[in-house]
Amino acid sequence: MRIVVLTKPVPDPASGGERLLPDGRLDRANSPAVVNGNDEYVLEKALKLIEAAGDGEVILLTMAPDSAPETMRKALAMGATRGVLVTDPQIAGSDTVATTRVLAAALKTLEFDLVFAGVDTSDGTAGVVAPGVAALNGLPYLSYAASIDPDEGARTVRVKRITADGYDVLEAPMPALISGTQALGEPRYPSLKGIMAARSKEITTVSLADLDIDPGSVGLDGATTKVVDSRRPEARGATTVVREAPDEAARQIVALLAERRLI
Amino acid sequence: MTTASRAQGPFRLTDEQQMLRDAVRVLADDRVVPRAAEIDKTGEFPEDMRRLLADHDILALPFPTEHGGLGGELLSICLAVEQLSRACATTGLILAVQELGSLPITLAGTDQQKARWFPKLASGEQLIAFALTEPEAGSDAAAARTTAKRDGDDYVIDGSKRFISQGSVADLVVIFAVTDPEAPRHERLSAFVVEVPTEGFSVTRLEHKMGIRGSPTAELAFSKLRVPAANRLGEEGDGWSIAMRTLDRSRTGIAAQAVGIAQGALEAATAYARDRKQFGQRIGDFQQIGAMLADMDAGTEAARQLLYKACVEIDAGAPDASRWSAMCKLVAGDTAMRVTTDAVQVLGGYGYIDEFPVERMMRDAKITQLYEGTQQIQRLVIARTLLGKAD
Numbered sequence: 001m002r003i004v005v006l007t008k009p010v011p012d013p014a015s016g017g018e019r020l021l022p023d024g025r026l027d028r029a030n031s032p033a034v035v036n037g038n039d040e041y042v043l044e045k046a047l048k049l050i051e052a053a054g055d056g057e058v059i060l061l062t063m064a065p066d067s068a069p070e071t072m073r074k075a076l077a078m079g080a081t082r083g084v085l086v087t088d089p090q091i092a093g094s095d096t097v098a099t100t101r102v103l104a105a106a107l108k109t110l111e112f113d114l115v116f117a118g119v120d121t122s123d124g125t126a127g128v129v130a131p132g133v134a135a136l137n138g139l140p141y142l143s144y145a146a147s148i149d150p151d152e153g154a155r156t157v158r159v160k161r162i163t164a165d166g167y168d169v170l171e172a173p174m175p176a177l178i179s180g181t182q183a184l185g186e187p188r189y190p191s192l193k194g195i196m197a198a199r200s201k202e203i204t205t206v207s208l209a210d211l212d213i214d215p216g217s218v219g220l221d222g223a224t225t226k227v228v229d230s231r232r233p234e235a236r237g238a239t240t241v242v243r244e245a246p247d248e249a250a251r252q253i254v255a256l257l258a259e260r261r262l263i
Numbered sequence: 264m265t266t267a268s269r270a271q272g273p274f275r276l277t278d279e280q281q282m283l284r285d286a287v288r289v290l291a292d293d294r295v296v297p298r299a300a301e302i303d304k305t306g307e308f309p310e311d312m313r314r315l316l317a318d319h320d321i322l323a324l325p326f327p328t329e330h331g332g333l334g335g336e337l338l339s340i341c342l343a344v345e346q347l348s349r350a351c352a353t354t355g356l357i358l359a360v361q362e363l364g365s366l367p368i369t370l371a372g373t374d375q376q377k378a379r380w381f382p383k384l385a386s387g388e389q390l391i392a393f394a395l396t397e398p399e400a401g402s403d404a405a406a407a408r409t410t411a412k413r414d415g416d417d418y419v420i421d422g423s424k425r426f427i428s429q430g431s432v433a434d435l436v437v438i439f440a441v442t443d444p445e446a447p448r449h450e451r452l453s454a455f456v457v458e459v460p461t462e463g464f465s466v467t468r469l470e471h472k473m474g475i476r477g478s479p480t481a482e483l484a485f486s487k488l489r490v491p492a493a494n495r496l497g498e499e500g501d502g503w504s505i506a507m508r509t510l511d512r513s514r515t516g517i518a519a520q521a522v523g524i525a526q527g528a529l530e531a532a533t534a535y536a537r538d539r540k541q542f543g544q545r546i547g548d549f550q551q552i553g554a555m556l557a558d559m560d561a562g563t564e565a566a567r568q569l570l571y572k573a574c575v576e577i578d579a580g581a582p583d584a585s586r587w588s589a590m591c592k593l594v595a596g597d598t599a600m601r602v603t604t605d606a607v608q609v610l611g612g613y614g615y616i617d618e619f620p621v622e623r624m625m626r627d628a629k630i631t632q633l634y635e636g637t638q639q640i641q642r643l644v645i646a647r648t649l650l651g652k653a654d
Contacts, residue, residue, distance in 0.1 A: 073278040189289070192320040195282045196333040 001056040001152055003046040004110055005080065006103060006117040006130065009033040009064050009071035013122050023220065024227030025093050026123060033071045038118025040075075040187035042180035045148055046116050047079045047188070053152070057081040059110060063091065063102050069203050077190035077198040084110065088208040093220030096124070100132030102218060105211040107137055114157060115177040119144060130179040140172035146183035150174065274572060276342075283335075284342040290319060291350040299351035302477035303623050308432050309477050312354045316347075317387020325362040325369075330381035337512065338574035341519035345567075348523025349530075352627035353477035355523055357390075359516035360429050360478075363635070364391030366509040367437050367454050371497035380435060380456065392433035393513075394424040394483060395506050401426075402640050404439075405448050405503055409485065411440035411455060418442070418455065418495065420488040423467070428634070430481030431466045434459060438485070439506055442499045452502025456494045463488030474626035511584045512577060514592040514635050518570045521595035521631035525563040528599075528606035528624040532556060535610050535619070552609060559602045566591075566598040589636070589644040596631035596638060603628040 011018045015031040035043075043058070050056030060075050060083040062068055072083045086106045094102070107115065115134075120127035134141035142159040146167055150157040155174045160167045162181060190198075208215055216222055240256065242249045257263045276284070294315055302309045316322050324340050326332020335343075340362055348355030365384055368376060383389040400406040409422025420440050430436065435456055442453040457464065468482035497505055533556055536547030546552050573587035581587060603625035607614035614621045632638050 070278050074282060077279070077282055190282060190286060192283060192286060192324070192333060195279050195286060196335060196339075198282075199277075199279050 001050060001053055001114070001150065002059065002110075002112045003049065003056065004059045004061050004107065004112045004115045005039065005043045005046050005075075006115065006133070007039040007043065007060050007062050007072070007075055008036045008118075008121050009062070009068050010036045010121055010123040013037070018123065020227065020230050023093070024230070025220070028065065033067070035071050035075055036118055036121045036123075038120065038122075038180070038182065040078075040118075041182050041184045042116035042118055042178075043075055043078060043080065044187040045180060045184040046114075048185070049148070049150065051079075059084060059112070061103065061106055061110070062086070063094075063099055063106070065092070066205070072203055073198050074190060076201045076203075077194040078188055079190075079194055080201075082201055083203040084206060085203055086206045086208075086211070088215075090208060090215040090219050093223060094218045095223040095225045096126045096128050096132070097224050098218040098222055100129050100136065102208070102211065102213060103129065104133045104136035105213055106206060107133060109206075109211070113152075113174045114148075114150060115139065115175070116148075117177065117179045119179045119181055127179075130177060134177040137177075140176040141179075142170045142172055142176060143179045145178050145180040148178055148180065148184070274568075274575070276338075276571075280339060280342060283339055284346060287321065287343045287346040288349075290315070290321075291346050291354075295347060295350035295354050299354075300617070300620065300623065302351060302353050303474075303627075304476075304617070306471070306476040308429075308479050309354060309357075312351070313357055313387065313390070316354070316357055321347075321358060322361050322387035323385040324358070325365055326381050326385035327377070330377060331385040332381065333385075336574070337515055337578045338571060341515050341570060341574050344516050344519035345523040345526070345570075348520040349527040351477075352475050352520060352524050352624070352630075355520045356428065356475055356478050359513070359520055360393070361387075361391060362516050363428075363509065363513040364393045364433065364435070364437055366512055367393070367496050367505045368456065370508050371454065371501060371505045376456070376494075376496070384435070389434035390429055390432055391435040391437065392427055392429045393509070394427045394430065394436050394438045396424060396426045398423065398425045402637055404506065405451070407439060407441060407452060409438065409440040410444070411438075411442050411453060411490075413442070413492070414489075416492050417489045418453075418492060420455065420457075420463070420485045420490060422485050424483045424485075425468075426470070426634070427481045427483055428478055430483050431469060431479045436464075436483070437496070438490075439502045442502075446500060449503040450500040452506070453499045454496040454502045454505045455490050456496065457488065457490050458494075461488065461490075473629055474623070475630050476626075507585075510635055511588045514588040514641075515570060515574050515577065517631055517635045518566070518573070518591040518595035521592075521599035521628065522563060522567045522570055524624055524628050524631070525559070525566065525595075525599040525602040528603040528621055528628075529556070529559045529563055531619065531621050531624070532559065532606040532609040535613070546609075555605050555609060559605050562598045563602055566595040569594050583648060585644055586648040589641040592631075592635065593638055593641040593645070596628075599628040599631050600625075 011031040012034045019027050021027045046058045058080040060080050063086040066087045068085050117130035131141050144162045145159045146162050147160040158171045242252050323333045324335035328334040344355045344359050397407050411418040411420045438455050439452050441451045463486045465484050466481050467484045470480040539546045570591045573591035576587045577584045606621040613619050
């Protein structure tokens, strides 16, 4: 089975260094890059599936600046087979529409049974690229997966999609594109074996020209959305955050409201 | 054995080396740190730590992939030793000795010998020890008196070795013995791999040491010990050269242990200086303490960078590998002793008691100035390289 996993290097959320440049673009130099959190969860699921099947490939597909191999190495060390990196200086500043178009074009050059993506990224949080890629490539799109069960023999895949009050069960023929959540299970730490093996794994680079994409349709100039302003939210007055378990939380909230004579 | 380093120009660790370092660091923090004080207190060889290293493929680092190893280059092995030693010098030594003991086979063994012994060493199922030192032959290792006399298809070994790290827990012991007493000084010795337990091999003593107390340091006695000629490494008379070439690589492992110990002490002292308040402020803000910590940090970093550079040069086949090996061990050992002593000083009275780890680190650091060649031997090697050999 061949599974393509869309991955994106994002500023490390733990570093607190996310900030924008004057032209509204993300300042990627300000903090170390890591693999997007949600992507690691779907990657873990992909690895578990091919391990259970006994054979198969997990191919990383990324659109990023040319420093991306550094973060892709960790995903390779986890056990991915190889990586494909679409990189081109003219891509800088692309919006979600351009990103979708580029990734969809790159995906067309690969053979696969399934495509996995995280539901969104920690820097952009748009969550539209995965469904967009599915739409452009005519793939069934199954979202918010809490579980993914492919049936290779029947060439179908079954997904439990998280809803507000539980989950739906969806089934689609392969190939299909699935966006997955953290409910899929904790990603593994790369083993030493995996880290050493990653040294010889291949990352192929692909340019806009390779994909026949007009540079004018991507990048800052080709963007259909524009960041006009960004601001930090103002600090509000004293806030109480209640994080307890439901019974205890209810007790605390009632006490708080009673204190203010609201109940 | 040379491995071209991919690092060019200004030196940085590769992505994989950083990942490896971080992976071992996390493991050391989670599983080794909680055991370090107890290992020192009981002085027992930590079998659980050996299993931990084996389970995480850390002991596989020094061995080639075709024999079940991870094919790690010298720098990767040292990164792992450093991170482990940061938590516990005894545990870091388990990997360092596995490297030291197997190097004679790596450097002089045949393909059959490697295929025979490497798989179980790589899996961590077996441990190997390096037996060169004798009661009357320490710095003057060529003065060894243990003999190996040819008898048919075997050699018969008689004699003793002293101060052999892990000599009582190893399954394989590399023994250097005199095969030709009439030969020139550096051609008298041969190297043999002895599989133990075996008739004629005994552990006669375990030392009670200042530091690395969890690592068993053994005196070994050989009485009519038979070893097949197939277990000899290289030709008769190659022993001295094998030992020296081994140390030219393995000294980096001790340097890594020393850098790790220094780093652990620096972190403990820094944490204390942040928390401890006297005269209304944290002591780290007093200049005398801040200056000490700064010197400790700069010294440790300098020793670390010299070590990393030495690893890259040695793996690249530098002709002056001996100089690199001696230098990094010399600087790292002296740095570890200085940094750990200062760490005790920063903690004041608390540094002297076993409630805090720095007194153990200071005791552990001392050995790095003594084994795999005393600091005096390291200086001899470096001076000789500078001045050229005497005529």
